[in-house]
Amino acid sequence: MQFPALQPDSLGCEAAQQLPVAVVNEQHCIVQLNAVAGQRGIALNMALGTAAALCPNLQLLPYQPQLQLNILQSVAQQLYQVTADIALDPPDGLYIRLCNMLQLYQGLAGYWQALSRELKLLPYRYYYASGATPFAAKCLARQQLNLLTGEPDALATALNHSPLRFTELDTDSQQQLQRLGINTLGQLLALAQAELARRFDSSLLSYLGRLRGSFYHALHYIKPEHSFSRYVELLYDIIDTAVLSKPLQALLQQLEQQLQRINAACHQLQLSLLFRGMPAHRLSIGSAQGEYRAANWLKLCQLQLDKLKLTEPVSGLQLEVTAFVAQQSQSDDLFQPVPGAVSPLQLVSLLQARLGYHCVSGLTLQNQHLPEQASQRPLPLLAGKSAVTALALRPAFLLAKPQQLTETVEISHGPERLCPDGWALDAQRDYFIGRNSKGQWLWLYRTAQQQWFVQGIFS
Amino acid sequence: MSALLEQLARRQLVWQGNSQHTAYQAVSSGYAELDQQLAGGFPASGLIDIQTGPGIGELRLLLPYLQQQQSSGRLLVLISPPAQPCADMLCAAGIVLSQLVIVTPKTSKDALWAAEQCLQSGCCASVLLWQVPLKLAQARRLQLAAEQGAASVILLRRPMDGLSLPVNLSIKLQPHRQGVLLSVQKRKGGWPAAPFLVDMQNRWPGLCFTTEQHWQARRKAS
Structure with missing residues (x-):
C-alpha cells in the first residue's frame, strides 16, 4: 500500500x-x-x-x-x-x-x-496492489495499478510488464540494464541467474530472489503502542484558553479511540502548551480513577486551563500519556441506585483540578500521643491503619500554632500530662479542658514554665 | 374555590396539614429531645442552616447524625474548616476517616463551587460548609444540588440577621453549661420552636459541667 x-x-x-x-x-x-x-x-x-x-x-x-x-x-x-x-x-x-x-x-x-x-x-x-512477495506487491502498488487479486497469472502478467523504474534497483543498474535492451521486469526475470551474477553485483540478485520469493524477506510487524503522544500545530496562535479547548478536544478524542481499542484507561496526561518565544508550559492533569472518555478529560483540562493566565499566544499543543492501565469497571448498587454518575475518585480529581492538589486532602489517625502528630493529612480516600484506637477527649480542631491564653476560663477537666519524649521534662505539658466566658470549650495546656496556651477548640 | 386552592397549591403558597410528614426524610440526631422537637431528626438531604458561635458544641451536636449519614458508604466533605481537623475526635465519634475529604479552598467562590460539585456528584452524604457568605440565589442552588445528589449540606455560620434562606431546617445555637441551647428558627413542614436545652451530659460528660459543679460555681461567685 x-x-x-x-x-x-x-x-x-x-x-x-x-x-x-x-x-x-x-x-x-x-x-x-x-x-x-x-x-x-x-x-x-x-x-x-x-x-x-x-x-x-x-x-x-x-x-x-x-x-x-x-x-x-x-x-x-x-x-x-x-x-x-x-x-x-x-x-x-x-x-x-x-x-x-x-x-x-x-x-x-x-x-x-x-x-x-x-x-x-x-x-x-x-494506491494498493497485492503480490506473492512484498517486493512484487510494492512494485505493482507504485505503478498505481490498484490491483487486488489472488490469481497468480494476472499478478505475473502485471509484474512482467512492469517498467524497471518502479523496482528497488539503483539507478546505475537500471541504466546498465536499459543499455542491454532490458526495459521490463519480465525480460529481467527471464534471464538465467548465473549469467546475471557474472555481470551484476549481488544486490540485483538479492532483489530478484526476494521478488520471486526464493529468498526470505524479513518484515518487522508493528505492535500496538502502550503510550500516546500527539502534537497538533495550531493554524493560528491562540491566546484565549477557552478557544484552546477545540483543538484539545480533537487530541483527546484520538486518545479516547486508542484507549477504547485496547480497553485501557490512563491516570495522568501531560499537556504542553508550546509558544513561539517562550519555553513550553507543561500541565499535568490527573484523574484518580483511571479515565478514558474524552469528555471527562476535557472537563478536567478546562478547569486547569481556566486557572492559567497566558502571556503569549499558544502555537502548538502536545499531549502525552506515558502509562496506560487496565480499565476497571466499578460495580454499582443495584437496589439503591445513587443519582449522578460520578464516583468518589472522579469527584476528588475534579476538585483537585480546579483548587489544586494540596487543597484537597483526607485525614488519617496515627499511633501518636502528641496532638500535632496524631492527625495527618494525606491524599484523600486512602484507608489508614485501622488498629489505631482514638484517644478520648480530643478537640475537634487544632490551631495551627498554639496561642497564648488571654482570658479567664473555667477548668472542667484535667490535668493530662503529655511529654514529647521521656527525658525532655522541660517540654512536658499539662492539658486541661476549659470553658471561656463566650461558652467556647478550649483545649489548654500549661508548660513547665507555668505559661498557658490554647491549642484546640472543642466544637 | 377549589380551583383557586389548586392554583395556590401549585405555586407552593399553601401548605396542607397532611403533607407535613412528607416535607423531608428525617435521620435521627442521636439526642432524644431534639428528635422530638424536629419530628424525627435532621433532614437526610437539603440545606441545613446552623447559626452558631465557634466552639460551643455545634459539631458535637451533629456528629451522631453525620456518622449515620456516612454509614451508607458515601463521603463526608468538610469545606473550609476553621482550623486543622483532629483525627482522634472524629474517629472516636465513629466517623470513617477513609470516607472523609477535607477541602480548603482559597476563596469563598471556590468553596461554593466545591460544595455544589460534591452535592451534585451523588457520592457525598453530607457536606459541611463553614463561614461562607451565602446569597439567596446561591442557597437555592445548593438546595437544588443537594436534592439532586440526595445529600445534605450543613452551613455553619455566625448568628446574623438577614434574609431568610430557602432551607429545610434553620437552627440557632447558644452556649450552655450542660450542652447547647437550641432554637428552631425555621423548619420545612413544621413550626419554629422556643429555645430548649440539648443535654450532652450523657454523651460528652467531659465537656459539660454537672449541676453540682454549677451550684458550686454559683456559691463561689456569690
Missing part, C-alpha cells in the same frame, strides 16, 4: 484543501502534492522554479521525514484494528500480510471491504 501525499493530506482544515499545496525537499524538488496542485499542472519531481511559474499561489511545505513517519505509524495503528500483520515501509508505504486474514473475512472481497472502511476514515490518498 502506497500513500503518495501524506503530508499535504494531513492538513485537516477545509481551507488548506482548496489551495494548491506541495511539499519540497532540500533539493528544491517537488516530492508530494495535493489534488488541487495536480490540476494546476504541477507534477512530481518538478523543480521549484517551474512549479512556481505554473502556479503563483502554490503553498509550499518543507519535507519532514519524522512527521511523515509519524503519520505513517498512525495509519498503521488505525489499520491494526482490522488486520494483524502490518509492517512499515518508510517513507510512504505499508506492507500488509493478507494470507492469514482471509479466513477471518471469508475471502479477499470481505477483507478489502473492512480495510477500505478503515481507510475511508483517514484523509490520505492511497
